Structure formats: structure tokens, C-alpha cells
Amino acid sequence: xxxxxxxxxxxxxxxxxxxxxxxxxxxxxxxxxxxxxxxxxxxxxxxxxxxxxxxxxxxxxxxxxxxxxxxxxxxxxxxxxxxxxxxxxxxxxxxxxxxxxxxxxxxxxxxxxxxxxxxxxxxxxxxxxxxxxxxxxxxxxxxxxxxxxxxxxxxxxxxxxxxxxxxxxxxxxxxxxxxxxxxxxxxxxxxxxxxxxxxxxxxxxxxxxxxxxxx
Amino acid sequence: xxxxxxxxxxxxxxxxxxxxxxxxxxxxxxxxxxxxxxxxxxxxxxxxxxxxxxxxxxxxxxxxxxxxxxxxxxxxxxxxxxxxxxxxxxxxxxxxxxxxxxxxxxxxxxxxxxxxxxxxxxxxxxxxxxxxxxxxxxxxxxxxxxxxxxxxxxxxxxxxxxxxxxxxxxxxxxxxxxxxxxxxxxxxxxxxxxxxxxxxxxxxxxxxxxxxxxx
Numbered sequence: 001x002x003x004x005x006x007x008x009x010x011x012x013x014x015x016x017x018x019x020x021x022x023x024x025x026x027x028x029x030x031x032x033x034x035x036x037x038x039x040x041x042x043x044x045x046x047x048x049x050x051x052x053x054x055x056x057x058x059x060x061x062x063x064x065x066x067x068x069x070x071x072x073x074x075x076x077x078x079x080x081x082x083x084x085x086x087x088x089x090x091x092x093x094x095x096x097x098x099x100x101x102x103x104x105x106x107x108x109x110x111x112x113x114x115x116x117x118x119x120x121x122x123x124x125x126x127x128x129x130x131x132x133x134x135x136x137x138x139x140x141x142x143x144x145x146x147x148x149x150x151x152x153x154x155x156x157x158x159x160x161x162x163x164x165x166x167x168x169x170x171x172x173x174x175x176x177x178x179x180x181x182x183x184x185x186x187x188x189x190x191x192x193x194x195x196x197x198x199x200x201x202x203x204x205x206x207x208x209x210x211x212x213x214x215x
Numbered sequence: 216x217x218x219x220x221x222x223x224x225x226x227x228x229x230x231x232x233x234x235x236x237x238x239x240x241x242x243x244x245x246x247x248x249x250x251x252x253x254x255x256x257x258x259x260x261x262x263x264x265x266x267x268x269x270x271x272x273x274x275x276x277x278x279x280x281x282x283x284x285x286x287x288x289x290x291x292x293x294x295x296x297x298x299x300x301x302x303x304x305x306x307x308x309x310x311x312x313x314x315x316x317x318x319x320x321x322x323x324x325x326x327x328x329x330x331x332x333x334x335x336x337x338x339x340x341x342x343x344x345x346x347x348x349x350x351x352x353x354x355x356x357x358x359x360x361x362x363x364x365x366x367x368x369x370x371x372x373x374x375x376x377x378x379x380x381x382x383x384x385x386x387x388x389x390x391x392x393x394x395x396x397x398x399x400x401x402x403x404x405x406x407x408x409x410x411x412x413x414x415x416x417x418x419x420x421x422x423x424x425x426x427x428x429x430x
Contacts, residue, residue, distance in 0.1 A: 051266070051348050129347035131405055132340045133266050138405045145404040177419055180399035181392060188398045189360040189391070190346055190353045200428060204392055207426035208419030 036062040037069060038086050041079045046119055050080060050126035077137055080130045083123075084140035088147040100159035101206055107152055108178050108198035115186045116193055128187045149175055156209075165209040173214045177205040251277040252284060253301050256294045261334055265295060265341035292352055295345045298338075299355035303362040315374035316421055322367055323393050323413035330401045331408055343402045364390055371424075380424040388429045392420040 040062035044053050053076040059069040073079045095106030114120045131138040149172045156171035165174075181201045185191040208214060255277035259268050268291040274284040288294045310321030329335045346353040364387045371386035380389075396416045400406040423429060 049348050125347045128403055129344045132344035132347075132402065133264055141403075142405040173415060176399060176404070177396060179403075180395040183403045184391060184395035184398050187347065188343055188356070188394075188402055190357040200388060203426070203428035204419060204423030207422045207428050211418070211422035211426075213415060213418035213422050 033062075033064050033068065033072075034082070034086075037064055037073070037079070038083050041083050042119070042123055045080075045126040046122045049122070050076070050130045053079065053126075055079070077130060077134045080127055081134075081137050081140040084127055084137070084144050088140075088144045091144075091147050091151060094152040094155055096155065096158070099162075100155065100164050100209070101202065103152075103155035103159070104174070104178050104202045104205055105198070107155070107175065108182065108202050109195075111179050111182050112193060112195065112198040115182060121186075125187070159209075166212045166215055168215040169209055169212070170214045174205055174209050177208060177214070178202060248277075248279050248283065248287075249297070249301075252279055252288070252294070253298050256298050257334070257338055260295075260341040261337045264337070265291070265345045268294065268341075270294070292345060292349045295342055296349075296352050296355040299342055299352070299359050303355075303359040306359075306362050306366060309367040309370055311370065311373070314377075315370065315379050315424070316417065318367075318370035318374075319389070319393050319417045319420055320413070322370070322390065323397065323417050324410075326394050326397050327408060327410065327413040330397060336401075340402070374424075381427045381430055383430040384424055384427070385429045389420055389424050392423060392429070393417060 037058060040058045041053070043061060044058055055069055055073070055076060056066055058079060059066045062069070069079075073082060092110075095103050097103050097106060115124060127137070127141055131141040152175050153171035156165075156169060156174045159165050160167055160169055160171075178201050181204070182193060182197060185193050185197060252273060255273045256268070258276060259273055270284055270288070270291060271281055273294060274281045277284070288297060307325075310318050312318050312321060330339060342352070342356055346356040367390050368386035371380075371384060371389045374380050375382055375384055375386075393416050396419070397408060397412060400408050400412060
């Protein structure tokens with residue numbers, strides 16, 4: 001199942017291979033401890049939300065000593081911040097379908113799938129709430145989206161090169177315009193998300209791009 | 216200073232008068248207690264965020280007995296939920312500038328002003344985070360935006376009637392498209408917000424509306 005991100009503990013298939021050099025994990029004990037603790041953190045966020053995140057329970061669920069968890073992550077916010085770093089590192093490669101509409105649709109459907117996923121939906125709900133309460137966490141969340149934008153920006157650049165949309169179009173703004181209506185319903189106005197919302201986000205971003213609204 | 220919402224404790228000027236009948240408060244003791252408690256809640260959210268919201272401190276700051284605050288609001292989440300109800304009740308009338316671009320710009324600038332306001336910015340950050348942690352709070356936040364959409368939808372309907380955009384355009388989706396990129400930066404990707412972001416949101420929503428992307 002393709003999602004906006006995957007956990008480092010999931011099996012690595014060719015489709016889900018890290019997009020860029022440097023994202024391959026060292027397989028040593030430190031990496032294994034981190035993977036176990038971050039998976040337990042994610043489990044806890046799915047089950048109870050970030051306000052109930054508890055270091056002792058995460059340590060127990062991960063099978064890792066409490067001292068290690070406290071020394072390395074410090075606090076529940078430290079766990080969430082590191083989870084965000086991990087999510088950014090494990091980010092999936094962007095689509096290349098041959099035209100902008102196809103690429104933006106692939107992006108919108110990936111966001112939709114992630115936010116409506118029974119596991120990743122609550123995780124994103126939790127990291128967004130954590131970022132509202134803590135600046136370090138907010139910086140990590142910002143870093144996650146910066147990584148995503150960097151990976152998908154070439155789709156817009158290719159479209160400019162093909163002459164589909166005006167020169168000078170800001171690639172990251174086009175991509176933000178695709179994500180924004182989906183995240184708005186998910187995290188702000190708290191409305192249900194359906195495939196029609198993804199299609200509309202693509203159609204509006206595309207109309208804006210063609211009209212030069214992102215220059 | 217015009218904002219997306221105002222506190223019921225602020226002086227009522229003709230410009231800020233309630234938009235619809237039924238929003239005028241009874242001036243009795245119960246209403247005064249509620250106004251004082253909700254203002255103290257807002258102060259606390261601005262100063263410390265929602266995770267540090269404390270019923271005893273709110274009661275003390277409002278000059279209201281603890282028993283009253285516990286009996287009437289029950290929990291910090293109860294305070295935030297009632298604050299959201301109050302914000303929805305105190306919602307300001309929508310603009311009517313004579314064309315869709317002007318009305319959408321007025322809407323975008325109102326959202327921008329609210330989210331970048333030193334007082335209302337932290338309050339919105341806090342209510343969005345609270346909604347991520349509590350379903351009752353999420354329902355109240357959804358209700359706030361539903362009220363806003365209902366007030367601004369006529370701007371889009373007038374534009375359809377003037378023949379500026381296609382018949383069958385979904386008014387609330389046009390308005391969500393204006394708000395979404397601003398809230399996305401504010402609450403999700405945690406990026407700075409500037410007037411250019413409001414202008415871009417208007418230009419993109421307008422291009423989408425003209426292209427029929429909201430039908």
C-alpha cells in the first residue's frame with residue numbers, strides 16, 4: 001500500500017526503496033532500537049493520541065530499557081520530533097506520469113490515502129497537534145513537508161519545460177495548492193475526505209497554474 | 216480592527232454588530248460570567264497554549280468561583296468547546312464589494328489578519344490542536360467553519376447570478392479553496408503567512424471557479 005510515508009520497520013520492497021542516497025539505514029543495534037521505539041510511538045499515537053503518549057509505555061512496548069528511551073528522546077515531544085525526522089527520511093519517490101495533471105493527481109491521491117489511512121491518519125492528526133504545542137516539533141513537521149515539496153517539485157518543472165504552464169510558475173506553491181484543501185478538511189474544518197476532494201484539488205491547482213496564478 | 220471573530224466582551228460598535236438576529240446576548244449575570252470565563256480562557260491559550268489550560272487559574276483570572284467553572288464547563292476541553300461556540304455566535308458579516316474577486320479578497324484578508332493576529336493566532340493554534348485531541352472539540356470547530364461558510368456563501372451565489380462564474384458552482388468549495396492554503400501554512404506545514412499568500416489564494420480560487428472546477 002503506497003502512502004505518503006512508510007515506517008522504517010516495514011519491509012523494503014523495490015517500489016518502496018528510499019528515493020535518495022543517504023536514506024538507507026545502518027542496520028546496527030542503535031538503528032534497531034530507534035525503529036522499535038518509533039514504531040511503538042506510532043502505535044501509541046494511533047491508539048490514544050499524542051496527549052496520552054507515555055515514555056514508560058513506549059519503552060515497554062518497544063522492548064527497550066526506559067533509561068535508553070529517556071536518555072535518547074528525553075520527552076514525548078522528543079519521540080514525536082524523531083518520528084517526523086524518520087518519516088521525512090523514509091519519504092517515497094514522486095510520480096512521473098508524463099503530464100502535470102497525472103502527476104498532481106498521483107500526489108493528491110497519495111495525500112488522500114495517507115490522511116484516510118486507519119494508521120497514518122491518526123499519526124498525522126497527532127503530529128499536527130504536537131506541532132501546535134511545541135516549536136521543536138513544529139520545525140520537524142515543517143521539515144517533513146519541505147522534504148516532500150523538494151521531491152515533487154520536478155513534476156511542475158517538467159510541465160513548465162513542456163510548455164503546459166507559464167514559465168516562472170512556483171513549483172512548491174502548485175504542490176501546496178494540491179495538499180492544502182485536503183489537509184484543511186482533515187486538520188482544520190474537520191470535514192470528511194473523499195476522492196472527489198482530491199480531484200477538485202487537482203482541477204483547481206491546474207486551473208490556477210494555467211492562468212499563471214502561481215508565478 | 217476587523218478579525219474573523221471577536222470576543223463577546225469587546226465593545227460592540229455598529230461595524231461589529233452581530234450579523235444575524237439571535238446573536239445578541241442576554242446581558243444577565245450568567246452571560247457576564249460566561250464572557251469573563253471565556254476571555255480568561257482565551258488569555259490562557261495565548262499565554263501558554265491549550266495543553267497548560269487550567270480550570271482553577273481560569274476561574275481565578277475571571278473572578279468567578281471554581282465551583283461554577285467546574286459545574287458549568289467540566290474540563291479544559293469544555294472551556295475550549297464553549298469558546299468555539301462563542302466565536303461562531305460572534306462571527307462578523309461577510310463582505311459585498313460588487314464582484315467575486317473583491318469579496319474573495321476580503322475573505323482571504325480577514326483569514327490572514329486573524330491567523331497573524333498576536334492574540335487570535337495563538338487562539339486558533341490552540342483550538343485546532345484541541346480538536347485533534349477531542350471529538351467534541353472537533354465538532355465545535357467544524358461548527359465554527361460551517362457558520363463562516365454559511366455567511367460568505369452568498370458572495371459566490373451573487374457572482375453566479377452576475378454570470379461571472381458557471382452555474383452550479385459550489386459556493387462553499389470556492390470559499391474553502393480561499394481559506395485552505397492559508398490554514399495549511401498556519402496549522403500544517405508551519406510556514407510564515409504574508410499578504411502574497413492571500414492574493415495567491417484568491418487568484419487560484421478565482422481561476423478554478425472560472426474554469427468550472429468547483430461544479
